[in-house]
Every structure is written in C-alpha cells, then in structure tokens.
Amino acid sequence: MVSVTLRVRRQVAGEGRWQVYKVEAASEKATVLDLLLKVKEEQDPTLALRYSCRMAICGSCGMVINGRPMLACQTKLSDLGSTDISVEPMWNYPVVKDLVTDMGEFFDKHRRVKPYMLRREEEIFEGGDEFRQRPEDVERYLDFAYCIFCGLCYSACPRVAENPEFLGPQALGQAARWIFDSRDRGAQERMRIVDGEDGLWSCHYIGSCSEVCPRGVEPAFAIQLLKMRAMRP
Amino acid sequence: MDLYKYDVVIVGSGIAGLRAALQAAWTGRGRLSIAILTKVHAMRSHSVSAEGGMSAVLYPDKTGDSLDLHAYDTVKGSDFLADQDAVELLVRLAPEEVRLLDRLGVPWTREPDGRIAQRPFGGMTIPRTTFAADKTGFFIMSTLYNNVLRFDKVHIYHEHFVTKVVIENGEFRGVVALDLKTGELRAFRAKAGILAAGGSGRMYRLTTMAHSSTGEIYGFALREGLPLKDMEFVQFHPTALVPSGILISEAARGEGGYLVNREGERFMQRYAPQRMELAPRDIISRAIVTEIMEGRGLTDPESGMGHVLLDLRHLGERKLNERIPFIRELAIKYVGVDPLKEPIPVRPAVHYIMGGIHTDTYGRVLDVGGNWVRGLWAAGEVASVSVHGANRLGSNSLSECAVWGRLTGEEAAKYSMGLAEPTIDESFRESVKAEEKRIYDGLLHSEGGTVSVYEVRRRMQDIMEDHVGIFRHGSQLGEAAAMLKRLREEARSMRLDDRGKAYNQNLRDLLEVDGMLDAVMAVVAGAYARTESRGAHYRTDYSKRDDANWLKHTLAYMRGGSLELAYVPVRITKWQPEERKY
Ligand SMILES: Cc1cc2nc3c(=O)[nH]c(=O)nc-3n(C[C@H](O)[C@H](O)[C@H](O)COP(=O)(O)OP(=O)(O)OC[C@H]3O[C@@H](n4cnc5c(N)ncnc54)[C@H](O)[C@@H]3O)c2cc1C
C-alpha cells in the first residue's frame, strides 16, 4: 500500500478551490485515474471528471497533473515519482465542473479544417472498389492519424492562450493528416482555410504541443510541413 | 423541458451509431435531420478500444477464401445458434464495408502492392481479418466521426444520457435525454430511431470493456416491454491483462503468440490440438480457467488473481512493432512487462455480450410476438440479430457494427422520408412529463436515499463474477437470481450525494446502475433456464449441447414487473448442426 495525497482543483459555477484527499493505492502501478475514481466511489461522489477506456485511447481523461497536461489513465504513481499529486482541469478551456472542461470550441475548430475525405461524394459512397495505397503512402500521414482528440496539445499551447482565435495544434495537425493522404483531393481547399493569421502563422514553433501529445502525433512538425507547403511557389 | 424534432435519432456514437448516421445522411442526400445522442463525447465511445481487426472476404481469387467459408466458420463458432440468413448477409456486405471505409479514409495496413493486408484470427480458417495496426477500432471510429462532420444536418449531442425510449402503441416516438453539462432534460421527438448503445461488460468485476460500457439501455428496453434475446451468452476474452482487465488483442495469437502454463507447456494442445491458440474464445477461456483451477496457473502477487502467460518473445522486435505495437505499449505501460523480453500475465475477462435487443435480420426491433415496433431499429453490440449465436468470433463484431449500421441507417432514412413531420401530441407530452418527474422529483430532489450507488454496483459485479461466470451451475445461478432480486429492492433507495445540476456524474452513475440491475436479471434468468452447454454458456451440471431441446433463442421480457422467458427458433439455411471440434 502507498499513501497518496491528492490535491484536486474543484470548481462549480465559477468558484474555484483546492480540496485535499488522502487515498491508499494498491501499489506504485496505480494510475491517477485509479486514485480519482477511488475518491469518487469511497469518499466524495460529487467529484466530476471524464474517463472511459482507461487504456489511453479514448482521449477522455486529459488534465493537468503536477503542472503538466497528461492523460490520467496512463500516468502511474511510479511515473510521477511522488505521492503528493495535484490535479487541475486542462488549461485553455472553460471549466464545466471540477476536472471537466468545455471542449465545444475545440471540436468546432477541428471541424473547420474539413477533416474528411474530400473527393466526389458519389465516388466515395457508391464507388465499390477501394482506393489503393502503398505502405509508403500510408506512412506519409499515419502518425498524424493517431490523434485521439484528447485536447492536451491545445491545453499546453501558449499561443492558444494569447490568441483564442488560433485554430490550434490539433486542428492544424488534422488538416495535415488529410492533406498528406494520397486518396484525398482537398489539399488546396484545406490550405486556403489554414493559411492565415489565425491558422498556421499563429504558430511560433514553441513545440509544447508535440511534447505533451500522448500519441506521438507531433502537431508542431505537421504545422511546419504545412508552412513549407504554403510557401511553395 | 426543451423539445426537439428530428427525422432520425440515433442513440450511441460507436461504430454502429456513426455508420448508421453516415448512411442515413447519404441516403437522404444531406436533407434529413439526424440527431446522434451519446453519453460521452462522440469520439470517446468504447469502439475506439477495438484492436485486432474486422473480418471480410476481400480477395477470394488470391486467397482461396469464399463467402460460404466465412459464413460456415461463423456458424460453427456460434455453436449453431446464429441465424444463418443473418450470417449470410454479414459476410456478403462486410467486404463492401471494408472498401467503403477505405474510401472514407481508414489507414488500413497494406501489402506492398497496395492491397489491404489480412491476418489470421481465432476460429477463422483463412486469414481474413483486415486491420489498421492494432488500433483498428480507433481508426474506424475517427474516420467515421470525421466523415459525419461533412453533413451539416447531422447534429451530435455529446454527453446526452438517454434515460428513456418512448414507445406508444407499438410505435417509436422519441427519447428523453439528460444533458450532462447543464443538467437539463431534453425530449427528442423523431420519426425513426436507431439504438446503438453498445455492450455492458461493466455488469462484471473484470472486463476488457470501457467504464462507459454499462448497458442500462438493455434495462430501459425491458421497461418498455421490449424483449432481450440470448442474454445468457456472455463472451470471456481469454487474454486480459492482470489485474486491470485491459485487453491483449487476439491479434497477438493471430501473429503467432503462445499460451503457456506455469510448467511452460503450450496447454492448448490438450484442448484444441488442431487450432491451438487460435481456437474460438469460449474454448480457450475454459482451458485457461481449468489450468488455473488444477494448479497449473500462476498467481499475481498484488491482486491474488490466477493467470497464465502469453509468450510473444519469439515474434521478434520487428513484428511486435509493426503489427502489434499497441499490445507492446499496453504491457509495458500497465504491467511493466516488455513482451519482447518476458511473457505477459493474462486471464479471461468479460469482453462481449452476444445477446441484446431482439431484432429481425434487418435490425428491426421486434416485440415478443415478433411484430416490428414501427420506426425502431437496433444495431451493433446492443442488438442481437443474431450473427454471433452462442459465441462470437473475433473481428466479426466490427463487421457487424458496420453492416447493420449501414442497413439500419438506410432503412430508417427511407422510412422517415415517407412520413409527414412528426407531431408532439398530448400523450408524448405526458410521457415526457412523467420522465421529468421521475428524474427531478424522484431522484434529484428526493431526500432519504441510503445505500451508495457504488456499493450497489460493486455487489452486483461480485454476484455476476462469482456466480454467472465461465463455468456455471444451476444452484449458483439460482442463488444469484435471489441475491440480485434483493439487491434490486435495496437499490430502490440508492443515495444521491450530488444534488447539483452541472455535470452531475453521481446522478449518471445512479441511472446506469438502476438500468443495469434490470438487465443482469435477463442474463441470470436465461442462464438458469438453459439446461445445456453451448458456446460461451457452460453448465457444469449439463455439460453437453442439447439440440433436441435447446436449439432456440431465449427471449426475456417484463410482464407486470416480473421477468418472463419465451423462445423462438433458430433460422437455419445451409448448415445443419454438427459436433464442434477444433
Ligand atoms: C478491448 C476490446 C477490443 C475489441 N476488439 C475487437 C476487434 O478487434 N474486432 C472486433 O470485431 N470486435 C472487437 N471488440 C468488440 C467491439 O469493439 C464492440 O463490439 C463494438 O465496438 C461495439 O460497437 P457499438 O457501436 O455497438 O457500441 P460502442 O462503441 O460500445 O458504443 C456505444 C455507444 O452508446 C452510447 N450510449 C450507451 N448508453 C447510452 C445512454 N444511456 N445514453 C446515450 N448514449 C449511450 C455510448 O456513449 C457510445 O457512444 C472489442 C471489444 C473490446 C472490449
């Protein structure tokens, strides 16, 4: 058994405060999500947080743990090297309650880059055959396609904090995901959306997005590739 | 309460729900209004966890595969309880679905010539499982979600928890949902509805499924008088991580992994000498539990759980990283074991619910008399069509979700195009008001609940795990039924600690547990009555399959507050039941 002190940022209707819980973890392998759920079930059912898959693939449980945006379900006590843990909601989002943030705008920005196959719709829906791709074609966009919409990159980005109109690393990364897919025909249309002051050029290549991304999407790199494409004569 | 009107409302945004939405939108050429209601953010649905792949016969000329062979494997895997016309539909449409998903953008793993690669899977005689590394479900989900965004008239209601399906005079009217963010109830009146609410692994203590796979919709369906089919057939996946239950996909064995006991023996040679580690899941899960019970397993020091080992060392680094990187990542991350260097501790855990809402071959929801509940369909894991019968083959579920998502989406769209604008009449208002009263006055503002929601949930899970597991016995099942009945009564006074409106998860949890308590009764009743062993349902007191008496589907339904059982025949087209050997 390991005794842990959890400091959790609680917030309802704009009023914020820290609340401290003491929890016993079965071992160092316990994740921050395990601990928060234990608090919820055994001590304080009013605590609100998002979670679902508990295997780092659904993107629900992004939060700021000991000062760094992370997924609670893949952050173990042993990773933190401490039994004093502070947890707060992701930065750069309005808070709904406790650790639950409002991601409406984040999802809207994603939608704005037309994150779907741009090609004649009859061909997509009625086409019959597959659009072939060689393994090396898949490699060109695959890393970007791993995005789980967790929103951590957007939370870590200082430029989003300064310019709320900025599309942000996730949306731009997803623009790249489709632009570099050999099956897609919408590169130009999408470039017109992202090639602007609140798009690519808001990015100062600080790189915190890539640092916190739990799936190795490297949005900062995606943005660089798109900038190069935008400057191509 | 806010009232909304739609042509089609879809409950659930997993692969089945999103595929249905996409097809309905396309069938209506973007003109139909479609609402997707989902209790999580749409992209967080459990389907993202699917790892191994999706079955389909893609290149019969090159591989020697055929639709009949896929169908036969599925029927045999189901222990002959699947409806064979439905299975034939599944295998016929699955290839079209894989190709459509390609055109929508799924990054399928490819062969050097650009074809889609396929891997072996349990119970499949030919490699026919298509995959996108070992994150197949995730990639299908994100592709469908993204493509749904192209239609302006598809509205996604994230974090809207459906509390009631409104059915009047044998016809679907709409649903009532709780908007978690604001705590407001909203009524959706619609011409057509599709239930795609997924499975319910969380009925049990140890499961590979997400926290959100609770299955209250099964309970809500029972309350509307709808029958659930074959709920006693619960699939245990042989290889879940100890102690979390996180899945190690069958792809690990498809790519060549071994199962070994404490003596280092590949014990499957004693249970399924021909198919070995690629026998169907029911057989392997029983084998593992037998090994553990007979003292040839190992014990996890932390949790005390018995387990065996999955050995992937001989696959080599390249295969691990290219074909099953997520498995390696999960093992390292959650148990601190690198499969390249050490075998992984695994044991069976609840993985899939073969049963579900009773539908016909095309996903139309039926009442006990076999009449269509007009305007209502069900698709995906929540439905029982039935293509999986008593045991699902791995990778057949993603195909099922896609195929019946498409079929029900198309049917619902066509049906609603033929109908006039729905009216909100007095009786709909009444239903909605009664629901509002139940939730606000009955739960949110009522004082005096005593027992904790989480305590009730834990006890339910313990009963299911300990009495309704891989090996079952009549006396244990009878005991489970009695205990669950008492728990049901006690749970009428579950305590709500959170009385706020914004994001009241405590209320959500209560509503989940409340629905699940009805659903588990259908599992136990079906299992108790079925005095035979078939597929995933194994009775130690009746260890043989009994086709003379039990080649039929169970229907469980509520009549006057108590659960009744009825039976309907299995539809057989080409394949007569035979002994199931692997
Ligand atoms: C770990 C794991 C791996 C798997 N791998 C494979 C595989 O490789 N191949 C394969 O074929 N199968 C696999 N399966 C099975 C397969 O993933 C599932 O059967 C399938 O994803 C179910 O999809 P679905 O669309 O029916 O429901 P789900 O994806 O479970 O979605 C359910 C939806 O319903 C919503 N919902 C539920 N209740 C409510 C409510 N009350 N109100 C509002 N919304 C509600 C949820 O929000 C969610 O959107 C796997 C299963 C597990 C557990």
Ligand code: SF4
């Ligand atoms: S790019 Fe990475 S950090 Fe950003 S939303 Fe996607 S997965 Fe999360």
Ligand code: FES
């Ligand atoms: S719970 Fe799904 S990513 Fe953490």
